[in-house]
Amino acid sequence: NAGVTQTPKFQVLKTGQSMTLQCAQDMNHEYMSWYRQDPGMGLRLIHYSVGAGITDQGEVPNGYNVSRSTTEDFPLRLLSAAPSQTSVYFCASSTPTVGYYEQYFGPGTRLTVT
Amino acid sequence: SQQGEEDPQALSIQEGENATMNCSYKTSINNLQWYRQNSGRGLVHLILIRSNEREKHSGRLRVTLDTSKKSSSLLITASRAADTASYFCATGYSSASKIIFGSGTRLSIRP
Numbered sequence: 001n002a003g004v005t006q007t008p009k010f011q012v013l014k015t016g017q018s019m020t021l022q023c024a025q026d027m028n029h030e031y032m033s034w035y036r037q038d039p040g041m042g043l044r045l046i047h048y049s050v051g052a053g054i055t056d057q058g059e060v061p062n063g064y065n066v067s068r069s070t071t072e073d074f075p076l077r078l079l080s081a082a083p084s085q086t087s088v089y090f091c092a093s094s095t096p097t098v099g100y101y102e103q104y105f106g107p108g109t110r111l112t113v114t
Numbered sequence: 115s116q117q118g119e120e121d122p123q124a125l126s127i128q129e130g131e132n133a134t135m136n137c138s139y140k141t142s143i144n145n146l147q148w149y150r151q152n153s154g155r156g157l158v159h160l161i162l163i164r165s166n167e168r169e170k171h172s173g174r175l176r177v178t179l180d181t182s183k184k185s186s187s188l189l190i191t192a193s194r195a196a197d198t199a200s201y202f203c204a205t206g207y208s209s210a211s212k213i214i215f216g217s218g219t220r221l222s223i224r225p
């Protein structure tokens with residue numbers, strides 16, 4: 001199993017551009033989530049999904065959209081990039097067999113917005 | 115705002131010593147987890163303790179939970195260079211839909 005994969009690893013955007021961060025998992029996990037991590041801080045939850053077709057907002061959802069059309073994929077869309085969105089983005093997945101709590105993380109995408 | 119706050123923010127110890135880091139949280143939880151993050155990598159789940167448990171062990175890791183004080187501690191015994199990483203606590207709720215992370219403790223092991 002590849003686990004949780006994220007693409008791209010690095011991305012530089014100009015203010016106002018849009019892009020999609022990709023996340024895929026091959027463990028058939030129902031639960032997927034997106035976090036951002038800023039220097040010296042923990043992870044803040046952006047959006048999450050408990051299954052295909054179901055998404056909900058986390059702590060910091062503004063400026064981001066998600067959709068979940070399949071169990072495997074959970075893309076994160078930046079609608080109009082701002083310098084405040086410069087961060088490292090992590091995708092994670094989990095399953096009810098561990099009560100959704102034990103999350104498996106991808107390697108992260110480092111995004112810089114200039 | 116973040117639920118869990120780790121203390122200390124940074125910790126440097128000699129190889130072979132024990133490392134203790136603490137986590138405090140604000141509201142009632144269903145469980146508390148600890149994760150490790152090596153530099154430039156994703157987080158790795160270490161251990162989960164449920165709200166009705168007081169202590170849990172996994173190898174060189176020992177986690178305690180005091181729900182009356184809303185706090186938890188992670189003890190790493192006989193530290194090794196490979197333990198150098200950031201450690202995060204994360205709180206889970208009975209709704210099972212959100213897991214909130216703290217700001218982390220950076221642990222450095224000196225040879």
